[in-house]
Amino acid sequence: MLKCADGHYYVGHSDNLDVRVAAHQSGAIGGYTHSRRPVELVWSETFGTREEALAAERQIKGWSRAKKQALIAGDWDLISVLARSRSRG
Incomplete structure (x- = not known):
């Protein structure tokens, strides 16, 4: 997960995190982060398969x-509380 200069978060997945972050940072990747640079890597996780990484990306984007x-703070208790409060609507 990247934190953009405007405070927004960008969630993606990659087979090579360093190369991907550098591409976002340099502006080589158009789209969401291009006009929101500089970006800062604030969270990452390694997954066993590309499919698992994509599933996590889709979940976190929501x-x-x-x-x-x-998640960035590693506060799993708060994540659980926020998940319960959202499900109660």
């Missing part, structure tokens, strides 16, 4: 800002 910030 999370609230607060839940993403809890």
Whole structure:
């Protein structure tokens, strides 16, 4: 997960994290982060397969800002609380 200069978060997956972050940082990748540079890597995780990484990306993209910030902080208790409060709607 990247934190953009405007404070927004970008979630993606990659087979080579260093190369991908550098591409976002340099502007070589158009799209969401291009006009929001510089970016900062704030969270990453290694997954066993590309499919698992893509599933995690899709899940996290749907999370609230607060839940993403809890993930960055490693606060699993807060993630759980936020998940329960959202499901109660």
